[in-house]
Amino acid sequence: MSAFVYRHGVLHAEACAVPDLVRQFGTPLYVYSKQALVEQYQRYQDALGDYDGHICYAVKANSNLRVLAVLAEAGAGFDIVSGGELERVLRAGGKADRIVFSGVGKQKDEIARALAVGIHCFNVESYPELELINAVASELRLVAPVSLRVNPNVDAGTHPYISTGLKANKFGVPIEQADAFYARAADLAHINVVGVDCHIGSQLTDIAPLAESLDSVLALVDRLAEQGIQLRHVDMGGGLGISYQDHETAPDIEGYIDFLKQRLASRGLALVLEPGRSIVGDAGIFVTEVALLKEGEEKNFAVVDGAMNDLLRPALYGAWQRVQPVVPRTEPDAGELKHWDIVGPICETGDFLAKDRALNLQPKDLLAVMQSGAYGFVMASNYNTRPRAAEVMVDGDKVHLVRRRETLDDLLALEEGLH
């Protein structure tokens, strides 16, 4: 059930009325629901059941410390892509031995730190990277657990910018080269090959490409077993989509995991998954206030106080997210339904949150951009010297400020150069 529903004509986050949150914390504002977050994580965990494996939440989707702490407390593992994400997870109470480290460009110091704290495994994306990990592990007199990220050359059927499993993408090692890769890895003294992984893209609404990838991955696992290289786990990455628009249906998490377990069980393989969006996407909204209305001959613009620096997905991918009035206008002051482009104050034509939405709007109205929990705040910037928004998490009728709004002093504090 959605945590964001209307009660008495007012949008609520769990038991908190959104206008009350705005009075307390201002706009633009990210609002997360603890209940939605935990429920969605729990679906993954329950579907995995006592099958050997880990649900490693992809930190990049939303790396707020409180979000991580809530998930760590619920028992999640984590998929990280940087030393920074590693420290976040550790500070949030995540267990090192449930961390997988993905990414094409891991740095020496990041590898060393991950080895020192004892992560579950490195998802290796190239041979030079494997050699670097081997060298760092050797210096530390440790053995690095690794999994090879293979690229199955499957079209995930999603936006090109978030499609990662094609030959033309920078990620992973082409699956045809994987056998040779594993053979070489077996000769490296400080490498222990434990698994194989792939991640073919994000916001997949159909699991067919994932099933196709799994077939290639399992064929590889079988070939390696014949050569005496026994893998312990298969990591299928993340990628399950959510419903941004009515015609997009989120794949059934339970059905997907059941399918994976069935395929892996006969080979005695553990299962690792790296879901991000499907855990946190529905658990957050972005609230912004209409600053002014600018009606034109061709277009009507609602200029709001949130912008592409706060929520980049529409500008970057042309992503469509629902926009709902926090307090829908009713008679007698409903006004006229008009079509609006919801735009921010940034000096770019690409600065929009939504286009052509039918809404009854007045200045000072609050709008909620739905499904903003994933790839929202984490992709925010300070472009146009805009302090980043505050983030709050509601838990029933309680609200916690989980990141205070940035101030101009925060922004300028790191800069020097005045005489």
Ligand code: LLP
């Ligand atoms: N594992 C790896 C190796 C990944 O690269 C990603 C996402 C995930 C897991 C998590 O995927 P998810 O379950 O969230 O689909 N900023 C884009 C999405 C970028 C996804 C990057 N990788 C967006 O806003 O749509």
